[in-house]
Amino acid sequence: MESRSRLSTYSASTSADINNDPLENILRARSSNGTTRNLPEQSNGEAHLKPVPARLESEASSVLSSGRSTPIPEDAPPSARSIQHARRERRRRMFPTVDYESRVSHFDPQSQHRDFRGFFTLFWIGLFIMVLTTALRNLKDTRRVLRTSIFSMFTKAPLELAIADLFMFLSTIVCLPLQQAFSDKWTWGKSGYMLQHMLQAVWLAAWVYLPFHLEWQWTHQVFFTLHSLTMLMKMHSYSFYCGHLSECHKRLRALDENNTKVEPVEDADLRETLAFEVTSPSGRVSYPQNLTLYNFVDYLFCPTLCYELSYPRTDRVRWGKVAEKAAAVFGCIFLLTVTSEEFILPIMTEAAARLESVDAYLDIALILLESISLLLFPFMVTFLLVFLVIFEYVLGAFAEITCFADRHFYSDWWNSTDWLEFSREWNIPVHRFLQRHVYGASRRHMSRPVATLTTFLISALAHELVMFCITKKLRGYGFVCQMLQLPIIVVQRTEFMKSQKMFNNIMFWSSMIWGLSMISALYVLI
Amino acid sequence: MFWGSTLWCVPLQKAIAKDRISWERTGWILQMVWEAVYLGVVIEYTLWKDWPWIQTVFIVLHCLVSLMKQHSHAFYNGHLSGVHKRLQSLERKLAELKALDTSEPNARHLVRTGSADSGVDIREASEEKEELDSVQVEDFERVIVEEVAACKGELSSHVEDGDGPAVVYPHNLTWWNYFEYIHFPTCVPSSHIHSLIYPKTNGNSVIYELAYPRTTTINWHYVLEKTTATFGVLGIMIVVSQHLILPVVLQTHALRLLPLSSRLQAFPYILLDLVFPFMIEYLMVWYLIWELILNVLAELTFFADHGFYGPWWNSATWGAFARDWNTPVHNFLHRHVYHSSISAWHVSRGTAAVITFLLSALVHELVMWSLFKRLRGYLFFMMMLQIPLVNAGRTGWLKGRETLGNVLFWWGVYTAPSLLCSLYLII
Numbered sequence: 001m002e003s004r005s006r007l008s009t010y011s012a013s014t015s016a017d018i019n020n021d022p023l024e025n026i027l028r029a030r031s032s033n034g035t036t037r038n039l040p041e042q043s044n045g046e047a048h049l050k051p052v053p054a055r056l057e058s059e060a061s062s063v064l065s066s067g068r069s070t071p072i073p074e075d076a077p078p079s080a081r082s083i084q085h086a087r088r089e090r091r092r093r094m095f096p097t098v099d100y101e102s103r104v105s106h107f108d109p110q111s112q113h114r115d116f117r118g119f120f121t122l123f124w125i126g127l128f129i130m131v132l133t134t135a136l137r138n139l140k141d142t143r144r145v146l147r148t149s150i151f152s153m154f155t156k157a158p159l160e161l162a163i164a165d166l167f168m169f170l171s172t173i174v175c176l177p178l179q180q181a182f183s184d185k186w187t188w189g190k191s192g193y194m195l196q197h198m199l200q201a202v203w204l205a206a207w208v209y210l211p212f213h214l215e216w217q218w219t220h221q222v223f224f225t226l227h228s229l230t231m232l233m234k235m236h237s238y239s240f241y242c243g244h245l246s247e248c249h250k251r252l253r254a255l256d257e258n259n260t261k262v263e264p265v266e267d268a269d270l271r272e273t274l275a276f277e278v279t280s281p282s283g284r285v286s287y288p289q290n291l292t293l294y295n296f297v298d299y300l301f302c303p304t305l306c307y308e309l310s311y312p313r314t315d316r317v318r319w320g321k322v323a324e325k326a327a328a329v330f331g332c333i334f335l336l337t338v339t340s341e342e343f344i345l346p347i348m349t350e351a352a353a354r355l356e357s358v359d360a361y362l363d364i365a366l367i368l369l370e371s372i373s374l375l376l377f378p379f380m381v382t383f384l385l386v387f388l389v390i391f392e393y394v395l396g397a398f399a400e401i402t403c404f405a406d407r408h409f410y411s412d413w414w415n416s417t418d419w420l421e422f423s424r425e426w427n428i429p430v431h432r433f434l435q436r437h438v439y440g441a442s443r444r445h446m447s448r449p450v451a452t453l454t455t456f457l458i459s460a461l462a463h464e465l466v467m468f469c470i471t472k473k474l475r476g477y478g479f480v481c482q483m484l485q486l487p488i489i490v491v492q493r494t495e496f497m498k499s500q501k502m503f504n505n506i507m508f509w510s511s512m513i514w515g516l517s518m519i520s521a522l523y524v525l526i
Numbered sequence: 527m528f529w530g531s532t533l534w535c536v537p538l539q540k541a542i543a544k545d546r547i548s549w550e551r552t553g554w555i556l557q558m559v560w561e562a563v564y565l566g567v568v569i570e571y572t573l574w575k576d577w578p579w580i581q582t583v584f585i586v587l588h589c590l591v592s593l594m595k596q597h598s599h600a601f602y603n604g605h606l607s608g609v610h611k612r613l614q615s616l617e618r619k620l621a622e623l624k625a626l627d628t629s630e631p632n633a634r635h636l637v638r639t640g641s642a643d644s645g646v647d648i649r650e651a652s653e654e655k656e657e658l659d660s661v662q663v664e665d666f667e668r669v670i671v672e673e674v675a676a677c678k679g680e681l682s683s684h685v686e687d688g689d690g691p692a693v694v695y696p697h698n699l700t701w702w703n704y705f706e707y708i709h710f711p712t713c714v715p716s717s718h719i720h721s722l723i724y725p726k727t728n729g730n731s732v733i734y735e736l737a738y739p740r741t742t743t744i745n746w747h748y749v750l751e752k753t754t755a756t757f758g759v760l761g762i763m764i765v766v767s768q769h770l771i772l773p774v775v776l777q778t779h780a781l782r783l784l785p786l787s788s789r790l791q792a793f794p795y796i797l798l799d800l801v802f803p804f805m806i807e808y809l810m811v812w813y814l815i816w817e818l819i820l821n822v823l824a825e826l827t828f829f830a831d832h833g834f835y836g837p838w839w840n841s842a843t844w845g846a847f848a849r850d851w852n853t854p855v856h857n858f859l860h861r862h863v864y865h866s867s868i869s870a871w872h873v874s875r876g877t878a879a880v881i882t883f884l885l886s887a888l889v890h891e892l893v894m895w896s897l898f899k900r901l902r903g904y905l906f907f908m909m910m911l912q913i914p915l916v917n918a919g920r921t922g923w924l925k926g927r928e929t930l931g932n933v934l935f936w937w938g939v940y941t942a943p944s945l946l947c948s949l950y951l952i953i
Contacts, residue, residue: 118839
């Protein structure tokens, strides 16, 4: 009660309307202060957009805190009071935020999207029958159940992979002491972020080089590289967001020098904004209390690439679900391997052999076209399985283990009508990361189209890196195709094309099916 | 030719309406005889002409649809003729009762004796008193008025605001009405929700009437899209059967000469080779008929109710599948086989269900026979197998296990067509 009355007196000086209900003051949109404040441009380390006028959502604040908080002492600095106030609020933040909600994924049995669920079952039974058919055919032809060339790859030197992976994971810990240093001794804004960039570059280079040095096979290497890229994104998000928060925190503290009785309105509002910035969405944690080992390790395991001070959580771990998802992961990997073994590898091998004996361009083109068309179905199945294994099962398993409540890792990308929509929906963790840390950072220096171009560029380079690791060839087919999406998007966004939704979806699927097969065949064969 | 010959239904019903033929006594026998003859002639024609299987199956299916339409038209209108007669006798009775206001004792006696035909039960009153006093007359009037209202409700279509005037039996027995109905993508002419005997059609909460829900315009873009899709899907089906199914079928021709044991040995491989192509064909056939053809028909006949199927792919039990997969035929069977057998022969619901499945299985087997020219009974057996499966689904063990039910359902749908084809071809 005391804190509430304090709050109402506090906000009385700034909001035009005062109601008798103390909660109203907190929840009402502060439109009376609706001018956009231009905070002095921060140094490059802070990737935030112009702060928008604080917009409060009209939801009860009871979800944010219990309403019973430790009262702060009379002589506490104004920053502490603001932080306590901020813990009760909801509003837009300075740094582009990711809004997490507690929700299930699309294919979860509890999901609302159950109209076509039967076809999902159909898909799995089809794959099961495919395995059965293949096994029986193999038995008939070769007396062995399944071919094993790819399976045997998994069993070579798994320990080496495991140890390297562990070391890579542990090496990310270097971020934590760095951020703790940035929180008081060093400054992020002036040069701290440059240090972080350099560190990340070295880190990535080291871990990408290692598989080459150890001459691993592509299965091990692709897993390791993808894992490294994921860890890199996590480190980047953690460091840059915490760096930004360190700057906010320091400025908030600096405002304590002000005389609060004759403080200008702008400074009071700034304090509000900054206090809100350093407080978590749940209202329970403020920077720098989050810079603990437990918080960092928990974040590493959470199925997200964007660091937030807190996430929505479920009550408890359902180990049955974890087991189910883990089993699904292994099942999917098994199916992927069988598909590759029986339907992709033979075609590729044969095509490679035939290509060695021909020289004429026409013959090469014909062989390529034939391989591509034979590979369309297998690659489509592979694509769908890869999508499911990562975004439904692996991330789902980790979400279950870490009690992470937001399971919305993908949207209905299969309904996409343009490539931008696809990019937003198919891989939501990475999309959020790119939007926040690449697009958001670029927007400060460039216009929207150029920022989009930069984001696509970085994404394409990362994809190309992965393809390089798999095939050991630097060709750029994937890079070209991905960058080609940009002019296609321009066409798709014209008024006429936007209305042809069905046509656009057909084009999306056609280019997806054809493109996957073509790119893979090109990489392998040429 | 066959289409035109079905038109005889209209004069038959007109005659019944004018009470020249009684539906209950002779009308229905005439109709059944006609239906049997119709079916027999069509099948004999295909045999006589020795048509290949595609044409045969098309004409047989078309004939069956036509048969269902005629049956429904006849039996429903026959039922309505009975209601109409009852209405007329009730109205006579009501007129008599109203005339009683002059309170003549003779008239009251008339009421008593006359009441026996109309079925109004005033026996109780008449046993106690010789004459009816005015309160009782009012009561009887009220009862009769209620029944008259119910009969009238049953005989007329339920109108929504702005749909135009109601259509009332026997004014629906026109040539045009029948012509329209023959082309509608439905097998039941106007059910009536308020009926006492004929059941509500489930699924969409649209009310069918002696007039159906209608649209006012044709969306030609839609028709064009669906028609193109029809030919496209037919093309896909032809390619799939040509390249994926036919080679396997040709293998089986060689197998037929071999003894049973070798046939049984080759059987699983044939089966597996056919599973995926048949799955594709199954889905294509469903899409072709229920999404393309019926929708085109509906659009062209201004038929507003496009609910031809439910979400059968989500079925967790075979019962749900039977209801969802083919709504027009389900409605027909539900009304004219299931409920008719309950009302006409007073069988229990379980027995009525068995009869329905029996009829359906027989019809499916007939189609199989016209396809393969062999009478084996595999499909009949599998369809009758659905009855214990449906009952098994109703027991508690599947409750809450919808995914498991769905998996089992899809497993069955996946393997059954291939299994059946292999069985028919080889064994």
